[in-house]
Amino acid sequence: MNTAIKRQQAPSREDRRTRILDAAEALFSRHGYDGVTLRAIARSAGVDVALANYHFGRKRALFDAVLLRRAEVMNARRLADLEACLEEAAPGRPSVEAIIRAYLRPLLTIPEVHEEGWKNYYALVAYVNNSPQWGGILMTQFFNPLIDRFIDALRLALPDARDEDIYWAYQFLSGALTLTFAQTGRLDELSRGLCRSDDLQAAYEHMVGFVTAGFERVCRADSGTPAGQ
Amino acid sequence: MNTAIKRQQAPSREDRRTRILDAAEALFSRHGYDGVTLRAIARSAGVDVALANYHFGRKRALFDAVLLRRAEVMNARRLADLEACLEEAAPGRPSVEAIIRAYLRPLLTIPEVHEEGWKNYYALVAYVNNSPQWGGILMTQFFNPLIDRFIDALRLALPDARDEDIYWAYQFLSGALTLTFAQTGRLDELSRGLCRSDDLQAAYEHMVGFVTAGFERVCRADSGTPAGQ
DNA sequence: GTCTATACGGCGATAGAC
């Protein structure tokens, strides 16, 4: 009724919440947690200073809310892809490559993946992941349940691997992934335009090969860390 | 004369410069560029606010100076290791693994590598590399001449590789490397203590295998990016 | 329940006094 005659009406509760999250996401991804004020977020979102506090509580809780919003979407998609991959292989073992594809593909098959919001989110995750302040706490908080499932699948695919080798390999995957999807433009500079940071399709194809080969090499039964260097 | 009778004397010019750089390095690595004020740096270094400005100019120039100080040391070592590696292989081709070792080994053979200063620097480089604000500009500014040499060596080791494949693989190496040396503690959490972020030796050994295999896979002549996914 | 206006104590920035 009311909604039917809305035209240039004031934004709804959800509109405002979303705009605060969007503004916070953009600003945190550019300036880091300590480089952003609640007032700057409110100004950018076009709302009162106190509104972010009302909806999300303290600054730190808003930071969490920004991360959670898209992490939930992404984790659900990845989990579905992983389960499909395991089901397809059953009762045999899945291949490492199939698992890596299930982990990476959702990052670029999100329909709105080229919108600013997702791009900002990817940059924010890269910031969080690489920060000694946030990395240990927040990556664990938002991604551990999902990653534990992927590690389990990798144990299945690599039955002779030692756990520590799988964890180290995952660490390298994580670094390559978050840097690449942050789309910093660095690659464009280095390659003098030959590669484009925002070519997520090319990033995905290359990363699948690189990471799969890396896991297979590091997790070979004979690939120990010998006493020497 | 004066210097001879110094005991608990005021720190020298170089002492102060160094302390400003150390303080800036620590604070920038924790809070990002926008999260740090010149006053916070001065306070942490125990010097007057105006002194940072006197020695280094504007805030941005101080940021550059922090990065440059250790980048120069690291780049010189890497270049020496690369040249030794090429010489050893001449007139044949160097192996991919030997080149990767020359690129990574200097990161942990720095004698003072476990001091706070280097640890902060590694975290700072991870921040810069992953930042859409800084990544494109500063990584190019401080590391391009060196990396061009390594890319040349990799072209030699992988004569059939396409340039774009080498650049993508380098991007993944760069992400894995900067995240790992940032030592965020994330890996310790995920592996429940099985792996330790500050075990640089284990990081190095695993990374060499992972990255070498990744380059070899991605740069195989037949490893195209086919039209489909 | 949703939101605005405003206030508070704290700290950083600037500039004039010494």
Added chain:
DNA sequence: GTCTATCGCCGTATAGAC
């Protein structure tokens, strides 16, 4: 140069409008 007065912005809390 160093000190300090003052101003403005910080995160957060709260009272009250709607």
